[in-house]
Amino acid sequence: MTPTKPVREIVYVGTYSVRGSQGIYVFSFNRANGTFVRQQTVANAKSPSFLAIHPSGRYLYSVNEEDDQGDDHSGTVNAYAIDPQSGELSFINQQRTHGQAPCHISIHPNGRLAFVSNYGSGSLSVLSLLDDGSFGEVVQRIQHTGKGVDPERQNEPHVHSAILSADSRFLYVSDLGTDKIYLYAVDEENATLTPHSTPYITVAPGSGPRLVSVHPNDQFIYCVNEMSSTVAIIRRDIAANTFELVDDNVRFLPESYAGERSGGDIHVDAAGRYLYVTNRGNNALAGFSIGTEGRLTYCSLHYTGGDEPRNFLVDDQGDYLFVGHQETDRITVFQRDAATGELRATGQELSVPASVCLLMLRLE
Known part of the structure; x- marks a missing residue:
């Protein structure tokens, strides 16, 4: 009988290039005791803040948020190959996004398209991905227009x-x-995006939509509003091909809270039973249970163990939740009860300067 090959779990951390950060950090994770061992640091001084993994598990991509190239002051994205044994990274190539300050990247499951959000220029870039995992050219660029009610933060689009x-x-x-969540239909064959018949969902003025998490049943989309620290719920009717805003004011801060509102990250667990969301103003992580109609019921509020919990990772196995803190240079570890959604701080910490994005990959 052939012995079962042990699973190796790798955690990748994207950072801002401050306080001595060297770039992208690669760790192995020991699930049995919840500890990490640093394996590699990939040098990048242009704030490789947000990361994405190719559906094959063979490539990793980063935005370079502080890069500034060419007459259009373009940001860039990097492609890396993932070693199938160690999980370590090796550089493949770099491509311009033709937008400024790219802050987010996602990859289509077909492995041929990358979607890059350019915060500074308020645009979205679609890039091709080639067979060797490298970036091809920008195949589509969509420029948003308009502004919101806040003259300092919403004087122009910020994707x-x-x-x-x-x-x-x-x-x-x-x-x-x-204050809009745009809805684009994806044409895989032609590698293009077109607006849905309802081109966008508008949330309350001054809310500042930041990031969504999609329920596994695909019927509910949850958005963390950065400026109001609230959650918006959008219902998708798959059969009718329609979208509807159900609620844009689900609060997750205490009634008496009068401090900074700065929603950070949001995730639904793999089972679709619980939702978690952070506020960077009071360094808190809120938990909700998800009802059959997608409604949220408040469950808990936890101190995250550091300042500015910008990003967190919910373990797909249901056992752990990791929180990255941008300002206190640490990642904290929580054990998670998959049945109740409850969290317990383990006391384990991982030192990483200005962590912005955490991803996990299982090598089998």
């Missing part, structure tokens, strides 16, 4: 993220500057 529906037919693009 913050682009997340695919579970069936990959739609791309949900959060624009903090215009």
Whole structure:
């Protein structure tokens, strides 16, 4: 009988290039005791902040948020090959996004398209991915227009993220500057995006939509609004091909809270039973249970163990939740009860300067 090959779990961390950060950090994760061992640091001084993994598990991609190339002051994206044994990275190529300050990247399940959100220029870039995992050219660039009610933060569009529906037919693009979540139909064959008949969902003025998380059943989309620290719920009727805003004011901060509102990250667990969301103003992680109609019921509020919980990772196995803190240079570890959604801080910490994005890959 052939012995079972042990599973190796790798955690990748994207960072801002401050306080001595060297770029992208690669760790192996020991599930039995919840600890990490650093394996590699990939040098990148242009703030490789947000990361994405190719559906094959063979390539990793980063935005370079602080790069500035050419007459259009374009940001860039990097492609890396993932070693199938160690999970370590090797550089493949770099491509311009033809947009400024790219802050988010996602990959289509077909492995041939990348969607890059250019926060600074308020645009969305679609790039081709080639057979060797490298970036091809920008095949489509969509420029948003308009502004919101906040003259300092919403004087122009700010595309913050682009997340695919579970069936990959739609791309949900959060624009903090215009208080809109844009709905684009994805044409895989022609590698193009076209607006849905309802081109966008508008949330309350001054909310600042930042990022969505899609329920596994594909019927509910949850958006964290950065500026109001609220959650918006959008219902998708798959059969009718329609979208409807159900609620754009689900609060997750205490009634008495008067501090900074700065929604950070949002995730639905793999089972579709619980939702988690962070506020960077009070360094808190809120938990909700998800009802059969997609409604949220408040369950808990946890101190995350650091300052500015910008990003967190919910373990697909249901056992752990990791929180990256942008300002205190640490990642904290919580054990998670998959049945109740409850979290317990383990006391384990991982030192990483200015962590912005956490991803896990299982090598089998």
